[in-house]
Amino acid sequence: MSFSFKVEKSLKGALGRSGLISTPHGQIKTPAFIPVGTKATLKSVLPESLSDLGAQAVLANAYHLYLQPGPEVVDQAGGLAKFMNWKGPSFTDSGGFQVLSLGVGFKKVIAMDENTFQADDVIADDKERLAHVDDDGVTFKSHLDGSLHRFTPEVSMQVQHQIGADIIFAFDECTTLHNTRSYQEKALERTRLWAIRCLKEHDGLTKKRAGKPYQALFGVLQGAQYEDLRRKAAKDLAMMNVDGVSFDGFGIGGALDKQTLGDILKWVNEELPQDKPRHFLGIGEPDDLFVGVENGADTFDCVAPSRQARTSSVFTKDGRLNISNAPHKNELFPIEKDCTCYTCRNYTRAYICHLFRAKEMVAATLATIHNQHFIVGLVDQMRLSIEDGTFFDFKAQFMARYYGK
Secondary structure, rough: OOEEEEEEEEEEOOOOOOEEEOOOOOOEEEEEEEEEOOOOOOOOOOOOHHOHHHHHHHEEHHHHHHHHOOOOHHHOOOOOHHHHHOOOOOOOOOOOHHHHHHHHHOOOOOOOOOOOOOOOOOOOOOOOOOEEEEOOOEEOOOOOOOOEEEHHHHHHHHHHHHHOOOOEEOOOOOOOOOOOOHHHHHHHHHHHHHHHHHHHHHHHHHHOOOOOOOEEEEEEEEEEEHHHHHHHHHHHHHOOOEEEEEOEEEEOOOOOOOHHHHHHHHHHHHOOOOOOOOOEOOOHHHHHHHHHOOOOOOEEOOOHHHHHHHOEOOOOOOOOEEEOOHOOOOOOOOOOOOOOHHHHHOHHHHHHHHHHHHOOOHHHHHHHHHHHHHHHHHHHHHHHHOOOOOHHHHHHHHHHHHHHO
């Protein structure tokens, strides 16, 4: 096995820590932000550019790669990293969130209880319910062509083993704050049973594919906003052992909002073992990242930096700005004057403003490079501030300037 995690330094007065994850394709210094390359690419950016913007690893999506081009194609190419010409570590999520969210046709939030659906807030008006959950797995229709598919814990493991990422996630049922307490309890128990099946299938596939690089399996914690359910999920997965096999790390996901982020992380990280890494799924806003790091998350992923970049919204130390707005069309200086990203070293706000207004494709490329560099670098600075004992000072200074408070 060539996967390990070591805590380097703990954050005094909090649960945060810096550390080092070692994988067959390289190391990840933590805390770290992991850019999302959903379909084995960071949208509009060459894979070779990822290391230039500071990325230590990438995260792809098992659901999307399962549908297109198919996991067997990625496997034949030598695995995800080789397929996309990426030299570092890689992650894949289980596909559970996408199977449910894309299958049901969610617009703003997710809800599994049909009697809680509100057309304006939950289901897009022109969508039918395309995903159905039962105790064995999820049956869903492809959002691409309407073809029928079935995901079970075993299928998710098989797909992710074929894709070949260094870190993979157990199949789980993703719930939301709109679910009833009763449904949350049922879904949590279903996720627990699925986790056992994932461990068993993962062990069998690891032995069967012994010539392949080791893939670390992370269990995923659900439980929504309920402290007792979150703590139960953490305890269950931390103690879970199937024929001597346990989880290599943990993913924290499901129903979250800004008001509960810190509490949920605190609850679960007080229960999880200290010697295994924790990945916070879908977190990418600066204030949320500070909360995550302070409360013990080691790695993060989110599509937000890239998605916002494609709509001309770019990060600066003074907050986000819309680079396509008129005030920027004559600004002959970079997005951020002291930024070292490729975009800021070579292009002005005026030029990028022009590109967006002219609807040139390279606009998204330049904005994405900057946003990813900003967020990756921000979490890197958090790591360094933990190591030199200045985390809380750094947090206060950044928050005051970025959010004006």
